[in-house]
Amino acid sequence: MTTLLQLEGVTRQFGGLKAVSGVDLSVAPGEVIGLIGPNGAGKTTLVNVITGVHRASSGIVRFDGEDVTGLKPFQAARRGIARTFQIVQPFPEMTVAENVAAAAMFAGAVRYGDEANAEALGHLRFVGLAEMADKRASSLTLAMRKRLELAKSLAMRPKLLLLDEVNAGLNATEVDHALSLIRGIAARGVTILIIEHLMKVVLSLCTRIVVLHHGELIASGTPQEIVQDPRVIQAYLGRRYAAGGEAAEGQSHG
Amino acid sequence: MAEPLLSIKGVHAGYGDVPVLWGVDLAIERGEIACLVGSNGAGKTTLMRTISGLVRATAGSIAFDGAELAAAEPDAVLAAGIAHVPEGRRLFSAMSIRDNLLMGAYLRRDGAAAVEADLKKMYAMFPILAQRQEQDAGTLSGGEQQMCAIARGLMGAPKMLLIDELSLGLAPAVVDQLCDALRALNREGLTLLVVEQDVATALEIAKHAFVMDTGRITRSGESAALANDPAIREAYLGSL
Amino acid sequence: MRKSALLAAVLFLLVALVPLAGDAYWLRLGTTMLMYGVIAMAWNFIGGLAGYPSFASAAFFGLGAYAGAVAQKLGVPMGLAWTLAGALSLAFAALLGLALLRLRGHYFAIASLVVAEVLRELVNSATDLTGGGMGLNLPVPHDATVASQSEFFFYAMLALAAITFAAMLWATHSKLGFGLRCIQQNESAADMLGVNTTLYKVAAFMLSGAFAGAAGAIYASWVHYIEPPDVFDVLYSVKAIVMVLLGGAGSVFGPLFGAAIFLSLEELVWRNYLQVHTGVLGLMIVLLVLFLPKGVFSLRLPWRKGKP
Amino acid sequence: SMAQGTIRIGAPLPITGPLSPEAKKLQNGMNLWVETANKAGGIKVGAKKMKVEIVYVDYQSNTPRAVQATEKLITQDKVDFLFSPFGSGAAKAASSVSEKYEMPTIAATASSEQVYDQGYKYLFGVYTPNQTLTEPLADLVKKQAGGVQRVAILARNDLFPLAIAQEMEKSAKKRGMNVLYFEKYAIGTLDHASALSQIKAVAPHWIFATGYINDLILIKKQMSDLGIEAPVVTMVAGPAYKEFVSALGKSAENVTSAAWWHPAVRYTSKDVFGSTENFNKMFHAKYGTEPDYGEASSAVSGVVLQLAIEAAGTLDKKAVRDALAKMNTMTFFGPIKFGPTGQVVSLDPPVFQVQKGRQVVILPAGIKQGDLQLGVK
Amino acid sequence: MLSLQILANGLVLGGLYACIAAGFSLVWGVLNVINILHGSFIVLGGYLAYYAYAQFGIHPFVSILIAAPLFFALGYILQRSLINRMIAAPVLLTLSLTFGLDLMLSNGMLVAFTADFKKLTLDPPLGVLNLGGIALPVDRLFAMVLALALTGLLYLLLSRSRIGRAIVAVRMDREAAALMGVNVKRIYAVTFGLGALMAGASGPLLAMIFPISPLSGPVYLGKAFVICVLGGLGSVPGAMIGGLALGVVESFGALWFGPEHAITLSFTLLILMLLFRPTGLLGRTGYA
Numbered sequence A: 001m002t003t004l005l006q007l008e009g010v011t012r013q014f015g016g017l018k019a020v021s022g023v024d025l026s027v028a029p030g031e032v033i034g035l036i037g038p039n040g041a042g043k044t045t046l047v048n049v050i051t052g053v054h055r056a057s058s059g060i061v062r063f064d065g066e067d068v069t070g071l072k073p074f075q076a077a078r079r080g081i082a083r084t085f086q087i088v089q090p091f092p093e094m095t096v097a098e099n100v101a102a103a104a105m106f107a108g109a110v111r112y113g114d115e116a117n118a119e120a121l122g123h124l125r126f127v128g129l130a131e132m133a134d135k136r137a138s139s140l141t142l143a144m145r146k147r148l149e150l151a152k153s154l155a156m157r158p159k160l161l162l163l164d165e166v167n168a169g170l171n172a173t174e175v176d177h178a179l180s181l182i183r184g185i186a187a188r189g190v191t192i193l194i195i196e197h198l199m200k201v202v203l204s205l206c207t208r209i210v211v212l213h214h215g216e217l218i219a220s221g222t223p224q225e226i227v228q229d230p231r232v233i234q235a236y237l238g239r240r241y242a243a244g245g246e247a248a249e250g251q252s253h254g
Numbered sequence B: 001m002a003e004p005l006l007s008i009k010g011v012h013a014g015y016g017d018v019p020v021l022w023g024v025d026l027a028i029e030r031g032e033i034a035c036l037v038g039s040n041g042a043g044k045t046t047l048m049r050t051i052s053g054l055v056r057a058t059a060g061s062i063a064f065d066g067a068e069l070a071a072a073e074p075d076a077v078l079a080a081g082i083a084h085v086p087e088g089r090r091l092f093s094a095m096s097i098r099d100n101l102l103m104g105a106y107l108r109r110d111g112a113a114a115v116e117a118d119l120k121k122m123y124a125m126f127p128i129l130a131q132r133q134e135q136d137a138g139t140l141s142g143g144e145q146q147m148c149a150i151a152r153g154l155m156g157a158p159k160m161l162l163i164d165e166l167s168l169g170l171a172p173a174v175v176d177q178l179c180d181a182l183r184a185l186n187r188e189g190l191t192l193l194v195v196e197q198d199v200a201t202a203l204e205i206a207k208h209a210f211v212m213d214t215g216r217i218t219r220s221g222e223s224a225a226l227a228n229d230p231a232i233r234e235a236y237l238g239s240l
Numbered sequence C: 001m002r003k004s005a006l007l008a009a010v011l012f013l014l015v016a017l018v019p020l021a022g023d024a025y026w027l028r029l030g031t032t033m034l035m036y037g038v039i040a041m042a043w044n045f046i047g048g049l050a051g052y053p054s055f056a057s058a059a060f061f062g063l064g065a066y067a068g069a070v071a072q073k074l075g076v077p078m079g080l081a082w083t084l085a086g087a088l089s090l091a092f093a094a095l096l097g098l099a100l101l102r103l104r105g106h107y108f109a110i111a112s113l114v115v116a117e118v119l120r121e122l123v124n125s126a127t128d129l130t131g132g133g134m135g136l137n138l139p140v141p142h143d144a145t146v147a148s149q150s151e152f153f154f155y156a157m158l159a160l161a162a163i164t165f166a167a168m169l170w171a172t173h174s175k176l177g178f179g180l181r182c183i184q185q186n187e188s189a190a191d192m193l194g195v196n197t198t199l200y201k202v203a204a205f206m207l208s209g210a211f212a213g214a215a216g217a218i219y220a221s222w223v224h225y226i227e228p229p230d231v232f233d234v235l236y237s238v239k240a241i242v243m244v245l246l247g248g249a250g251s252v253f254g255p256l257f258g259a260a261i262f263l264s265l266e267e268l269v270w271r272n273y274l275q276v277h278t279g280v281l282g283l284m285i286v287l288l289v290l291f292l293p294k295g296v297f298s299l300r301l302p303w304r305k306g307k308p
Numbered sequence D: 001s002m003a004q005g006t007i008r009i010g011a012p013l014p015i016t017g018p019l020s021p022e023a024k025k026l027q028n029g030m031n032l033w034v035e036t037a038n039k040a041g042g043i044k045v046g047a048k049k050m051k052v053e054i055v056y057v058d059y060q061s062n063t064p065r066a067v068q069a070t071e072k073l074i075t076q077d078k079v080d081f082l083f084s085p086f087g088s089g090a091a092k093a094a095s096s097v098s099e100k101y102e103m104p105t106i107a108a109t110a111s112s113e114q115v116y117d118q119g120y121k122y123l124f125g126v127y128t129p130n131q132t133l134t135e136p137l138a139d140l141v142k143k144q145a146g147g148v149q150r151v152a153i154l155a156r157n158d159l160f161p162l163a164i165a166q167e168m169e170k171s172a173k174k175r176g177m178n179v180l181y182f183e184k185y186a187i188g189t190l191d192h193a194s195a196l197s198q199i200k201a202v203a204p205h206w207i208f209a210t211g212y213i214n215d216l217i218l219i220k221k222q223m224s225d226l227g228i229e230a231p232v233v234t235m236v237a238g239p240a241y242k243e244f245v246s247a248l249g250k251s252a253e254n255v256t257s258a259a260w261w262h263p264a265v266r267y268t269s270k271d272v273f274g275s276t277e278n279f280n281k282m283f284h285a286k287y288g289t290e291p292d293y294g295e296a297s298s299a300v301s302g303v304v305l306q307l308a309i310e311a312a313g314t315l316d317k318k319a320v321r322d323a324l325a326k327m328n329t330m331t332f333f334g335p336i337k338f339g340p341t342g343q344v345v346s347l348d349p350p351v352f353q354v355q356k357g358r359q360v361v362i363l364p365a366g367i368k369q370g371d372l373q374l375g376v377k
Numbered sequence E: 001m002l003s004l005q006i007l008a009n010g011l012v013l014g015g016l017y018a019c020i021a022a023g024f025s026l027v028w029g030v031l032n033v034i035n036i037l038h039g040s041f042i043v044l045g046g047y048l049a050y051y052a053y054a055q056f057g058i059h060p061f062v063s064i065l066i067a068a069p070l071f072f073a074l075g076y077i078l079q080r081s082l083i084n085r086m087i088a089a090p091v092l093l094t095l096s097l098t099f100g101l102d103l104m105l106s107n108g109m110l111v112a113f114t115a116d117f118k119k120l121t122l123d124p125p126l127g128v129l130n131l132g133g134i135a136l137p138v139d140r141l142f143a144m145v146l147a148l149a150l151t152g153l154l155y156l157l158l159s160r161s162r163i164g165r166a167i168v169a170v171r172m173d174r175e176a177a178a179l180m181g182v183n184v185k186r187i188y189a190v191t192f193g194l195g196a197l198m199a200g201a202s203g204p205l206l207a208m209i210f211p212i213s214p215l216s217g218p219v220y221l222g223k224a225f226v227i228c229v230l231g232g233l234g235s236v237p238g239a240m241i242g243g244l245a246l247g248v249v250e251s252f253g254a255l256w257f258g259p260e261h262a263i264t265l266s267f268t269l270l271i272l273m274l275l276f277r278p279t280g281l282l283g284r285t286g287y288a
């Protein structure tokens, strides 16, 4: 199989506003693909359509060879599509371990009880939260919550992981840590679609970047190609990149 | 040099009986841009919430423009001239953009015309807000919400604006525009205290910087000096 | 879990000794308490575990009461009638749940509140089957002695309470309960994690309906006479909630203890403050809510602090 | 109880809650009887006289609690006899408890036959069946208002009001009248305008509405508001109460009603009161008002029990029960004889009409104070 | 003709319903408090009018002017002293709190006024207006007009005034509203006061029409619930539309299905409404 996720003419309208408009996109297994675009371009909406939170107004979403358009979120999750929220959403009154165990159990099909707990602990160790396992999720700092969010999505044993601004609000050191986590996940063979405004993240992680603008795909290519694309600079990257992509990269802010 | 506009001395604060701030000292001069940086959970947001009266200081003093605000309620703080753009935007989700902005001007007494003029200014600064005036704020994209939140804070015509997570979720081009706009406002006399994770950007626009760690200010000084400090670079500017 | 089960077994055994006291009045009080307990525990499935503020207790209770009574009137033996009533309430809860559990928060609360009203009016107008506003009489067995009858219904209610408790204990410590807790804390996040939220909520609602309905059926046989305003009384819904809150939501024993406390309070003020007993009861509720919002037993659990 | 030489009678009453005004009335009657009986030395049980005492328990106007209160009275307070809770529904519910304990029980305010047709042996009621109210009324209207053909009935969907409305329908049909409208309204209805507009549209000669006093005040008020007039308007059970007339003023004029008793009836008896007139006088002396039928029926419940105990000569429940079943006597309330179901069959309930702000008896002929006036606005 | 009369009946009744529900909806929508006391407040307002008329001959229309500030103060104080302490608590707790308070208030009224129904009968009566064969009782008409006027005033207050905007803002995000300079505690108390004011002011209107008793509170409360959902939580125009809709539906329901089913019908309508448009006729999302 050459494509894991295939979008054909996906459109989502809110009243008169086409938040996502005729998007065609195919993602190959193992790819780490960046989705960027100006604020309000429709990135989150696209993720919402893929995960079943919003129904596509028209178009088809295929995953793993099957038509998954219109599936409920939990069904999408069980098929192997996991996502993180732009605003993190843990179960606040549960322990960190329980949060991850829930994901393992319901989406990852791990048995309730010790098995799920063991699995949860494994993922927590991977993201470096093992010592917080018995703390309530509400007591975590933002950076920890983002890592918890990652651990949860891993526990879902996803084939495709959709990361919506997982690095927003982290400082540079923390971003570095998160990057290595994401690389680790990619190394396990999970296909990743990442939305991010921090260019250094996108540029250093992604094999390919697609750009959304006014709901439409306006560009797709390697990081190099994208940072030099005048339309992308005009619509998204701004003056720092106007001089020339490579030079700008070093001092790019996030 | 004249009295600082905002002068914080020995402030302690926390949530319930969990202390977060352990004696914060900090002074911001009239008409400057200052930034506050620090790792996650250091207490930056808590400090801002303490200044604006959402969290009660258990000890210490917060003097602003000659008035003591440590025990003041949020409305009194705003009346004294400090507006706060909170973390997480906190827009009124079922109100239109326009109404959100007008809520920002809730305490203003200088007449409808002045408010209307400021509204125009905000629309000029963020054209997308002008286009979507009547859209419910809750349905805006993350970045659009951030713009609306900053504009709402400015609508209070404050002497000083606190912005928590300035660039969070904003496209790079928008961050540039926003920095320009803030500099322009600053030239007109607005004092700014910005919390920003992207330390490079923060140090670029701020004159003074404060570094916070576990509830205390551990370093402070001119931005330029801090930007060249190897310890700071190591801790906050990352490897890339 | 094992500890709770053991404690419960001891508790139920102790309660089972009440008839030895021999007093019919205490027996009636005990039966009522167990009934309240069942209603509170039944509410706890949907209200406590899933966090859905259900006001449907009265609907289930009334439906069960009428189902059991009508079945008996049609000649179905008592035990079977109770089972049928429970099953009917279960099925009804399933259908109702599929429709109503799409609503959240207040909207769900109101919708569930209204169900009892609709059922009451339906029962009221289905005069042929239910006697309508005339009420419905159940046969009084003449071959059994007074005392043995009271004991019989006491033990019937006790058995139901024990079954309900066991079901609750099981649910709390199973995948079902885990999923429900996820739903309670953040439903859309639970959905994203693969919890079939509709299924889980409906399951909780069905359990809630079945047990409350069975309690209604036993109640009907016990008092021999039911009428729509009594068994569809919205107070059953309100009391269920108040009892769980009193006992402390979130603990398996909470509903039972809450029921005991509530009934004792009710009985106590009723006996001592004739003219103002509802007012005194109100005052107690106000004080409890203000000073022990986490239930009476939160007094002994100082380490369990709420969020600010 | 025997030890203290006092006879204790349990009375579960709705002392609080929506029915509390009714409980007040029942207590008025019962207390007057207890006082009078005790003043005369008490109840004669065989050779000795015993004082009597009523143990009231509140059931909060809640039927399950009435059942519970009844059981409490029997098992905890160890009363000797019982009065039923208020109204047909609660009396019916509680009757199974008294039957279980074989406790003679007098129902002061339960008229519906469904209360008595359960085959119980220990329940006795002093109200005649519902049709005894509608039958004479229908006779009277048939006779004195010949043109009355078109009948509209509006009934509260509740045991007693509904039962009496159904009796009314039968009585009307039996006399060849057309019942053009028969509808029930739900308990808690705040507005009758639609029903009344429809009633207006069928232009009835006789409008018959049942419910409790607040329903009927509301219905009559809305009738006037909508300009509904008819030769005959009958309402049960509001007009018997003073509040009905005072709340409605002129628009209560000419409304007819029927009840099981009326202070205008005249009987001479061998009970503690001696005669109706004397009962009225004593009642007025104690409470400052005329008794209504509820107050009288609760007093007569005591009287009946007293007569039965005295006839049995013992407090033995079975014996007293048998004495009740055999009873055939005259009281200030009227002649008392219980039918096979335990319900009184010997009374002729009076029909009355609001005339010039007073309840005037128009039937039975022997005690009537005025004639049926046609035309209700 | 009959239909027109029924429509008129329904609209007049609906006006009263709107007035019953407006304050309840406001408190629920803004404070997230289901105020079980609302029904008893209405009854208390009714008693105020009854005694004012019986003892001093004060017309119920005038009583509204007396009741309004009294109940506002009552609500304000109650909120500041008790309910504010629980304001961040889950809705079931505040519900229990107002449930307890309501038990106390209605019991108090029972002791003070007894359960006998009292009827405020105007002398002379206001009469009936006949509009081409459609009878409109003047007292009801007046009451409806006043009720709608009151509700309208409340709406204007909320939509036009500064305090109104603050109330709406607090409803959506308490903390953000505080940052805008809104004194949240005062707004809460004002809102609860306004809710109580609406209840207290509708009392005299209802007392002219319905017999009053301390125990009729739940009936009004039930109506308020239904209307609130029909119209949309927290929306005053919603309460108005919902009230009118309920009045008309009940009236035609009684006509078509019999009065017995009028209430069932309105409940069924409510459930359908919840299923297909859970935010109510005028409600917007984001309030729950």
Ligand SMILES: Nc1ncnc2c1ncn2[C@@H]1O[C@H](COP(=O)(O)OP(=O)(O)OP(=O)(O)O)[C@@H](O)[C@H]1O
Pocket (backbone or CB within 6 Å): A014, A015, A017, A019, A037, A038, A039, A040, A041, A042, A043, A044, A045, A046, B139, B140, B141, B142, B143, B144, B169
């Ligand atoms: N429920 C909705 N109703 C109306 N408009 C909506 C709704 N949801 C999103 N939108 C609009 O659709 C557009 C796309 O929003 P989306 O959240 O997908 O943007 P985004 O690309 O994720 O932006 P950001 O980078 O700022 O998060 C925005 O203009 C937003 O205002």
Ligand SMILES: Nc1ncnc2c1ncn2[C@@H]1O[C@H](COP(=O)(O)OP(=O)(O)OP(=O)(O)O)[C@@H](O)[C@H]1O
Pocket (backbone or CB within 6 Å): A139, A140, A141, A142, A143, A169, B015, B018, B020, B038, B039, B040, B041, B042, B043, B044, B045, B046, B047, B087, C308
């Ligand atoms: N509402 C709250 N209740 C209890 N503790 C809290 C609350 N909010 C924050 N904290 C705790 O206070 C500490 C400081 O948090 P704060 O949000 O001020 O940090 P910050 O510097 O703004 O971090 P970030 O960069 O992640 O925004 C953290 O340990 C956090 O867990």
Ligand SMILES: [Mg+2]
Pocket (backbone or CB within 6 Å): A043, A044, A045, A086, B141, B142, B143
């Ligand atoms: Mg987004």
Ligand SMILES: [Mg+2]
Pocket (backbone or CB within 6 Å): B044, B045, B046, B087, B164
């Ligand atoms: Mg922060």
